[in-house]
Amino acid sequence: MNRRNFMLILGGGVITAAAATTIWVLSRQDGDAQSVWDPKKGAEEADLRRWVLSHAILAPNPHNRQPWIADLGTADEITLYCQKDRRLPETDPFDRQITIGLGAFLELLSMAAMERGFRAEIALFPEGEPQPRLDERPVAHIRLVRQDGLARDPLFQEIYRRRTNRSNYDIALPVPKDSLKRIAAASRHFPARYADDPTRVGDLRSLAWAAMETEFLTPGAAKESVDLMRIGRSEIAANPDGIAIDSLFVSAMDTVGLFDRNDLLDPTSQSYSQQVDFIRSQFDTAMAFLWLTTPGNVRGEQINAGRDYVRLNLAATAEGLSMQPFSQALQEYVEMRPHFDRLRTALAIQPQETVQMFVRLGYGGEIGPAPRWPYETRIRSA
Known part of the structure; x- marks a missing residue:
């Protein structure tokens, strides 16, 4: 397995074995x-x-x-x-x-x-x-x-009914502007803004993907996610937090020693490049973006941004839409700084403001x- 395979796990969608091309669907609906x-x-x-x-x-x-x-x-x-x-x-x-x-x-x-x-x-x-x-x-x-x-x-x-849906979204179904307006209106503390123009959405997809690639290649950031993987139902039941991988196939590989989590941190593994297109499809199927900004960045503003964000997520659920945060470019570690600055410029953020949430929207499939x-x-x- 490699870091690209890991991001499939993180996305909650699929995982592939290093020596196979079969895609295994992750089930998170039982237990x-x-x-x-x-x-x-x-x-x-x-x-x-x-x-x-x-x-x-x-x-x-x-x-x-x-x-x-x-x-x-x-x-x-x-x-x-x-x-x-x-x-x-x-x-x-x-x-x-x-x-x-x-x-x-x-x-x-x-x-x-x-x-x-x-x-x-x-x-x-x-x-x-x-x-x-x-x-x-x-x-x-x-x-x-x-x-x-x-x-x-x-x-x-x-x-x-609320979910964070990391599956691919339907590129044949644009997000209705009226739905975006109703979702944005659910925010109570801070303004929620959105983009649905195809050209601008395309630019934001590319920016978000570049930030994700940087996180893949930042050892500490990547290892933090790998260390939080919970593989198989017994491990998930023992620690039902972190990144759940509820797959009999992956669990079996882990049990017999064929699933080495450390391999997920090796960017030279053979499957690294093979999975790029598949993983990027999560970004390429973003049909609209929405973001929350606060006047500053004090703790109370962060709390209220969280209160607003869950309301936006619930409002999207009511509209039949899926939502997923793309948080990488918002993160404050040094390797992410160029993407952090680019996103602020792309979203026309004022110097004193802070982007607290940046999410994609679209029509995704049913998930558990x-x-x-x-x-x-x-x-x-x-």
């Missing part, structure tokens, strides 16, 4: 690691806090690391922390992306509370904003307050949900 996506899960909980947490854990987050820890030590309150060993120091050296994932968690929590007639009063970083990385201090303190007549959020019904840790495992001091 206990996906049981948290059952809408009935947690329904029996008498404690409202646990019920809202059963929805919040379904938030999108980088590399599916699920970094949230909820402290329930005080009645009717939740204190949210980041689990430090779930961070991504190579590709996310300042924990910006992890913070965005925590923001998505808070938005789903708030939406779930509204469904039960409660307002989530959220105080961000009550003990101070951690810089340059997150630390042991709380990310948020939440009180659930009953409010009569509180309107439910219509996007709540999409939570269990990502594995998740049960909400019970993400609670302490209950």
